[in-house]
Amino acid sequence: MSVAFTFPGQGSQAVGMGKELADAFPEAAAVFAEVDEALGENLSTLMFEGPESHLTLTANAQPALMAVSMAVMRVLEARGFSLSQHASYVAGHSLGEYSALCAAGALSIVDTARLLRIRGNAMQSAVPVGEGAMAAIIGLEHTDVQAICDEAFVHGTCQIANDNGGGQLVISGAKPAVERAARIATEKGAKRALMLSVSAPFHSALMAPAAEAMREALAQVEMKAPVVPLIANVRAAPVTDPKEITGLLVEQVTGQVRWRETVEWFAANDVTTLYEIGSGRVLSGLARRIDKSVTGTAVNTPSEIESALAALLG
Known part of the structure; x- marks a missing residue:
């Protein structure tokens, strides 16, 4: 029996996200500062204070959700957790796939923040509003x-x-x-x-211009092999090769997020616990509905971090 880490997608954002973490843990505050610097703006202020209408914009929500996920990861790591030692796989829902890759060491936080800003803008502009x-x-x-x-x-x-x-x-x-x-x-x-x-028809063929934008953007960054396999959205199967992962991220923009099959793959391969790292608890709820043999556990508050550490480190 093993553990996988999962990372939420768009829709899990909320005003105030990450503030409790930043106040409690210097490692979390450092992540938010690093993302702010990478984007050249105070995204963390928008996350902590709103307004909600701006936070929910695709170009803001995507890097913001990644930032909270990575803040949790850095807090866990500072207290003795190692993804390669204590988990077997990672997976993320849509943009969460980038968070998963960042957590697994395949992408830097700076590159991930910038990629998600490009991705959000490209997806928003791919189709005229209303079409x-x-x-x-x-x-x-x-x-x-x-x-x-x-x-x-x-x-x-x-x-x-x-x-x-x-x-x-x-x-x-x-x-x-x-x-x-x-x-x-x-x-x-x-x-x-x-x-x-x-605001747009995500994960459809109409997103083809955004897929091309991501192909160009991904070509400019270094993608390393993740320390544990990624269960890719469009394949619902493990992948570790950096070149293959890059291709699947491009395909994901217009392709189907196969989350049901991802959780079913976990269940069939002896993964019994999914830790949902970051804002919200959507994926934990989905896990229970898909397969009752899999337990979803949200980790996004100081108390949830302490509980996760106790379970993971024994």
Whole structure:
């Protein structure tokens, strides 16, 4: 039985994120200062004080979530934790994949912050506002939702963006196609088909310009082999080769986040505990719904850090 570290994606941000960590731990405050310097702005002030409308902007939320995850990691490491000794794998949900790679030593904090700022801006600008959309489909299986996307494709791009497990899938694409797919899903018995308040159709083919932007940006940074394998979003399988990881990060921009399959892979490979490192506890909740043999444990407060250390270090 082994442990994996997971890292949250967009939607887990909240005003005040990281402040308790910065106040309690100098290692955490140092991470926030390093990210601020890398971006040339006081992102930490926005994280701690808001306004929420600015924090939720994709270009801000992505590096902010990474910063909190890495703050937790640095606090754990300063107290004797070693990812290579005490965990077997890492994985992250969408942008969380960058946090996972940073935690595993594949990317520096500075490079990760800058990459996520580029990624956020590129994803936001890839599609004119109002032309794309996303919707959450609750209560249907993957094959059913895929068939619905295929049916709606006559109205434009429509595909599964996130398979979050527990009967929760998110679709993405051209607004007319996604709206049509949501109506079809309701007709076919979905418990809910909810249009999401998002600024762009993430993880769809419409993000191709952003994928190219990330291909160029990733070519400019050093990617090392992670100290433990990454379970990649678009593959739901382990990968360690830096060149392969870089290609998968590009593919991820337009590809499906296969989170259900990722947790199922953990369960099938004797991983019983997933520590969710950073803001929120979304991934811990998803883990319980996907496979009850896997325990999700959120680690983002001083008390949760102490509990995690006690469990991990014995």
